[in-house]
Amino acid sequence: MTADLSAQELLRSNFGFADFLPGQAEVVEAVLDGRDAIAIMPTGSGKSLLYQLPAAAPGGGLVLVCSPLIALMRDQLRTLAGSGIGAVALHSMQEDDEAAAAIDAVASGRAKLLYAAPERLAQDGTQNLLRSIRIKLFAVDEAHCVSHWGHEFRPDYRALGDIARKLGAPPVLAVTATAGPRTRDDIARTLFSRPPQIFQRSFARPNLALDFAQKRAGPRQIVEFARKGRAKESGIIYCNSRNKTDALARELSRLGFDALPYHAGLDAHTRSESQDAFFSRKGAVMVATIAFGMGVDKPDVRFIIHADLPTSVEGYYQEIGRAGRDGAPARALTLFSPAELALRWRIPDAAQDTDAAAGDYARRQAMARLAAAPGCRFQRLLAEFGEESGSCGRCDHCRGGPMAWPRRLSSFALGWRAALASGFAARADISEGDADLPEFAPAPIDAPRRQEEPPLTVAEARLLRALEAERLAIAKRRRLAPRVVASEQALRALARERPRSADDPLLRGLEEPAALLRVIREAL
Structure with a gap:
């Protein structure tokens, strides 16, 4: 379905685009018609336009956007600076005069778009301000934060449905790049008073090749993978600790990389310098914790490396989605140890107690399944999001024809051993998503031995x-x-x-x- 003429004109006049990206027009049409909607669209598909364009549409009213990060609000305000849309934000890092100016712009009707964190929206003063004006759309960005099953659950997001009702039950738009079926259903139950229309784009990334490998000591695997492509390629390397981030950035710099550290333990000035350098310098490599994430829009990132196993499939998908946003080929490598897999399969007692604990365990185990999958990596990944697909032809298990089977068998055995080492006596990961595997009698697996734990760093x-x-x-x-x-x-x-x-x-x-x-x- 094509967007109506006025939406096309707004797109050209306010945003400078000739046409919508795939999937945008249908959601914009629903929002302009006043319908509730959930938009699940991959990273780089233009989700922010879905609520920014309605703010530019004629007629009164405010588009209210709940956003989880101050840095993300500031980035979107910068991109809107030349659009002619009156956009402001309310957050905890503002000076008093800046916050007062934003409040005045909202109260007077000059502001057409307001960004606010969920904690700010929970305040009585903010709600009193918003009840005094017409809200034509309540948009919830990064809507997976609503759900216990989402990878970045935030308790304050659970109250947003009630807040929307207190503000007169305006149309609600929930947008996210990462939501499996369970997370999507939780979003629909929690945020909406009316059944929403669901728009979901495919999670397939035809330009992205996935690799997984067991860790070896030292940075050699990372260096070799980073140097696989053309010289001076930009990339992001994710680590699970600040100390590892700093040490790896120093070592890569010593080896000739333009490596930059980024984590929450650095002061704001250093983080800002690293981020500016990454976006402006060709071939810059960001070595970071997951603190470097939302809002990253550098089109020529050619590789993503996870030096440690991510904690969830959703987080992993979002992070690898920062590569190849220009559509050109990109690649992703994830390193893991058998001990990490065994730990992920261990079922903690608390997993039976609360939805949050059960969701956390489910996310960790899903990531372990992907690391030990004997079939196509992307097929397994898409299955976690409820999407069926054929083999991708690009991952480490699809490349190489018959030579790929030893790698597949090795993953199969590794998953078995990790599951057994964790005390979970069941098959590792052979599911419908791996139905392309030929039938074979697996080699007998040795009696489970205690998994030798690697030494602590x-x-x-x-x-x-x-x-x-x-x-x-x-x-x-x-x-x-x-x-x-x-x-x-x-x-x-x-x-x-x-x-x-x-x-x-x-x-x-x-x-x-x-x-x-x-x-x-x-x-x-």
């Missing part, structure tokens, strides 16, 4: 000592044996995985988990 050992000291302090306060507070195995898992929130299943069942989490956060 220096940073992990230091964190383990800090956790042991905190455990002893808790034990003394509560007059308990230290092992009752937390077992040695539990502390080692915390030192390796470094959970970031109190909802993490690794903290469940431990005495005073908040105190242990504080120690972990101080080490990041």
Whole structure:
């Protein structure tokens, strides 16, 4: 269905585009008609236009956008500067006069588009301001944050449906790049008073090749993969800790890469400098934690490397989606250890207790299934989002014809062993998504032996000592044996995985988990 003429004119006059990207026109038409909608569209498909264009449409009213990150709000305000759309934001990092100017612009009707964080929308003063004007659209960006099953769950997002009703139940648009069937259904139940129309684009990325490999010591795998393409290619390397991020950035710089560190432990000036350099310099390589993420729109990123196994398939998909946004070929490598897989298959007791814990476990295990999948990587990945597909022909298991079968068999055996090592006595990952595998009698697997755990890194050992000291302090306060507070195995898992929130299943069942989490956060 084509967009109506006025939408096409708005697209050209306010945004400078000749035509909509695939999937945009249908959603814009629904929004302009006042219908509720969920738009699930891959990274780079132009989701922000879905609520920015209605703000430029004639007629009164405000488009209210709930956005999870201040950096994302600022980035979108910069892109709208020349569009003629009066856009403002309300967030905690503003000076008083800037916030007052934004409030005045909203109250007077000069602002047509307002960005605000969910915490700000929960405040009575903000709601009183918004009730005094007409809201023609309530857009929820990064809507997967609503769901316990989403990879970036934020409790404040759960209240947005009630807030929309308090503001007069305007049409609601939920947009996200990563939502499987369970997350999508949760979004629909939580945010909407009326059944929404669902628009979902394919998650396939025909220009992206996926590789997975077991970790080896040192940076050689990362260096070789980064140098596979043409000289001076831009890329992003994700690490699971700040210390590893800094160390790898230094080592890559020593080896001749234009490597830049980025994580939440750096001061704002350093982070800003790294980000500006990454966007402006050809061949810059960002070495980062997941703090570097939302709003990254550099079209010529040629590779993504995960130096550690991501915590969820949704997060993984979003991160690899930052490569090849110009449509040219791009590649992604994920490194993992058998111990990481075994840990992901271990079912924590807390997974049965709450939706949040169950969702966290499901996300971690789905990522382990992908790492150990014996079939096409993209077919397995798309199946996690409820999408059927054939083999991609580009991943490490599809390339090489008959020579790919040893790699597939190796993944099959690795998944078995990881599952057995975790105490989960079931098959690793042979599902309908791998139905292209030929029938064969798998070689007998040795009786399960205890998975030999790789030694802790220096940073992990230091964190383990800090956790042991905190455990002893808790034990003394509560007059308990230290092992009752937390077992040695539990502390080692915390030192390796470094959970970031109190909802993490690794903290469940431990005495005073908040105190242990504080120690972990101080080490990041």
